[in-house]
Amino acid sequence: QVQLVESGGGSVQTGGSLTLSCAASGDTLGRMCMNWFRQASGKEREGVAVMDSGGRKTYADSVEGRFTISQDNARNTLYLQMDSLQPEDSGMYFCAVDIATPPCGFGPSWYTYWDQGTQVTVS
Secondary structure, eight states: OOEEEEEOOEEEOTTOOEEEEEEEESSOGGGSEEEEEEEOTTSOOEEEEEEOTTOOEEEOTTTTTTEEEEEETTTTEEEEEEOSOOGGGOEEEEEEEEOOOSSOOOSGGGOOEEOOOEEEEEO
């Protein structure tokens, strides 16, 4: 059983930056598929960035070049650095992981373990 605890959300002005953290316990992130999702009000949950156990990263077109997914093995923590934030980036952000070999899926149905989510508001 994997537990995920997310932190780092909040409110920021357009063009600003935020970093989300997702601390894991119960298993090692480095052997998992790791994904950040977001869900705006009234919209479906969408994949934002995925990282596999080999360190390969894939981003949604809407965040390519602005968001960076990374992982700290020593802290067993997943990060999402978000720069040049726009109002359309607002929503609930979730980290999700699954114990699987690459390639990792990008859709929410692919992932078993989720955190509680954190709100990001850009205005």
